[in-house]
Amino acid sequence: MSEPLILGIESSCDETGVGIVRGTELLANEVASSVDEHVRFGGVVPEIASRAHLEAIRPTVARAVRQANIDLTELDAIAVTAGPGLMGALVVGLSAAKALAYALDKPLYGVNHLIGHVGVDMVEHGALPKPSMALLVSGGHTNILRVGDIASDVEEIGTTIDDAAGEAYDKVARLLGLPYPGGPVIDQLAAEGDPTAIAFPRGLTARHDLDKHRFDFSFSGLKTAVARWVELRHRDGKDIPLADVAASFQEAVADVLTAKAIDACAAYGIDSLLLGGGVAANSRLRSLLAVRCEVAGITLRRPRPGLCTDNGAMIAVVGAELVKADVPPSSLDISADSGMPVSQISM
Ligand code: KG4
Numbered sequence: 001m002s003e004p005l006i007l008g009i010e011s012s013c014d015e016t017g018v019g020i021v022r023g024t025e026l027l028a029n030e031v032a033s034s035v036d037e038h039v040r041f042g043g044v045v046p047e048i049a050s051r052a053h054l055e056a057i058r059p060t061v062a063r064a065v066r067q068a069n070i071d072l073t074e075l076d077a078i079a080v081t082a083g084p085g086l087m088g089a090l091v092v093g094l095s096a097a098k099a100l101a102y103a104l105d106k107p108l109y110g111v112n113h114l115i116g117h118v119g120v121d122m123v124e125h126g127a128l129p130k131p132s133m134a135l136l137v138s139g140g141h142t143n144i145l146r147v148g149d150i151a152s153d154v155e156e157i158g159t160t161i162d163d164a165a166g167e168a169y170d171k172v173a174r175l176l177g178l179p180y181p182g183g184p185v186i187d188q189l190a191a192e193g194d195p196t197a198i199a200f201p202r203g204l205t206a207r208h209d210l211d212k213h214r215f216d217f218s219f220s221g222l223k224t225a226v227a228r229w230v231e232l233r234h235r236d237g238k239d240i241p242l243a244d245v246a247a248s249f250q251e252a253v254a255d256v257l258t259a260k261a262i263d264a265c266a267a268y269g270i271d272s273l274l275l276g277g278g279v280a281a282n283s284r285l286r287s288l289l290a291v292r293c294e295v296a297g298i299t300l301r302r303p304r305p306g307l308c309t310d311n312g313a314m315i316a317v318v319g320a321e322l323v324k325a326d327v328p329p330s331s332l333d334i335s336a337d338s339g340m341p342v343s344q345i346s347m
């Protein structure tokens with residue numbers, strides 16, 4: 001069989017994404033974001049996100065089809081994010097995907113959003129080495145995963161016991177008075193700061209934590225430490241060196257993420273590491289991981305920043321892998337699962 005032609009829809013949060021791939025070849029990746037509508041609330045408002053998806057979904061599908069220069073009837077399947085994410089947002093994309101699958105009489109694949117983040121690098125660098133370790137860092141999730149096969153075998157090795165890495169960025173940005181989403185803003189600010197200025201804590205790295213939580217993360221103590229540091233400066237009437245705080249916070253996050261991911265590779269004897277999720281766009285995480293992987297003899301797969309944040313191509317390419325692996329399609333009556341577990345690749 002020639003490589004499958006797949007349209008993928010993503011609507012789990014504030015981006016309406018539609019991607020089209022032929023196998024791992026990227027033909028279109030159109031994204032409509034409602035982020036500007038959420039800024040004044042300091043975070044994503046689910047009802048606003050759902051309404052924005054509803055308005056954007058049809059034009060975004062049309063743009064992707066035009067960009068890929070295909071006809072919908074040529075598609076081999078429709079893939080869509082089935083979870084995890086905001087329920088009201090997920091159902092918009094899922095309903096659109098079901099309508100397309102039904103009208104075109106094509107198979108439907110309900111795909112796990114997180115597996116999309118892990119697999120998106122395929123559209124840039126081709127098939128994944130088997131097995132790979134994956135470091136998944138998004139707004140809602142932080143995981144280390146053993147990926148035996150992206151279509152059939154993903155195992156959770158570690159997770160966060162409180163906040164996700166992206167959530168920590170967003171919360172720290174908020175307490176520094178910076179806009180939402182915090183990740184890109186802190187990333188930029190940090191470029192002018194000194195990462196060694198303030199010694200912020202590295203969660204779950206003390207010896208007694210490693211026994212139980214060797215591959216797990218904790219970012220809520222770090223967030224509290226930043227808040228406390230800022231509060232004390234205020235109390236003493238000193239101004240806040242924003243760039244130094246941003247750089248020191250970012251260093252603490254990148255240090256723990258990279259150290260634990262590399263330790264997991266060593267512990268499982270895996271020499272390929274995949275980076276994915278919105279926080280994978282972070283410049284310091286990318287550079288520190290590259291250096292540490294090189295030292296450890298690990299091949300790093302790092303999608304370009306534009307593919308790290310939510311998009312439809314990541315869902316389409318996982319859909320293509322499912323088709324190639326002969327995984328049975330989803331039923332047309334599947335429901336979105338806002339808490340879909342990361343080891344469940346499709347529905
Ligand atoms: O994967 P994603 O687009 O959405 C979820 O599935 O959650 O991730 C969004 C998260 C936000 O928390 C955002 O602040 C963070 O990714 N992010 C970044 C950067 N760009 C986006 N964090 C750090 N540095 C960045 N450059």
Ligand code: ZN
Nearest residue numbers: 117138278310
């Ligand atoms: Zn995401």
